[in-house]
Amino acid sequence: MSLYNSFRATITCPHCQDVAEREVQFRYGHVWQHEYVLGSTIIWGPAAVGDPGLPRVVVDGWMVECDACGGDGRIALFLRDNVIWGLGPVAWAPGLPSNGWLADGGGSG
Structure with a gap:
């Protein structure tokens, strides 16, 4: 993966069920090594991926x-x-493209 952003959170490993703080890398917003946590607002600017005008989006990420x-x-x-x-x-996001994002048309959350 080229430039990406990072999200850090306590995540259960889907393979061994170990619970720990982990990094999830993703490409959405201004893609320039920004670091995010739950509740962070995506930064927009040059080298942006995605659409800042969408109210609901699902982004494909990669757990390190x-x-x-x-x-x-x-x-x-x-x-x-x-x-x-x-x-x-x-x-939980059928149709989510690998290394991409998907406008979410609804649901709860």
């Missing part, structure tokens, strides 16, 4: 290698009005 088992994998980040409000398995 688990220290316990070495596993990694895709994780979905959920945004509302450019604020990261949650994350979960990509199975």
Whole structure:
């Protein structure tokens, strides 16, 4: 992956169930090594990926290698009005393209 942004949160590894703070890398917003946490607002500027005008977006992310088992994998980040409000398995976002994003037409959250 070229330039990306990072999201840090306590995440359960989908492979071994170890719970730890982990990094999720993603490409959305101003892609320039910005670091985010839950509740952060996405930064926009040059080298931007995505659409800042969408009210709800699901972004494809990549969980960095688990220290316990070495596993990694895709994780979905959920945004509302450019604020990261949650994350979960990509199975919660059918049709989410790998290394991309998807406008979310509704649902709760």
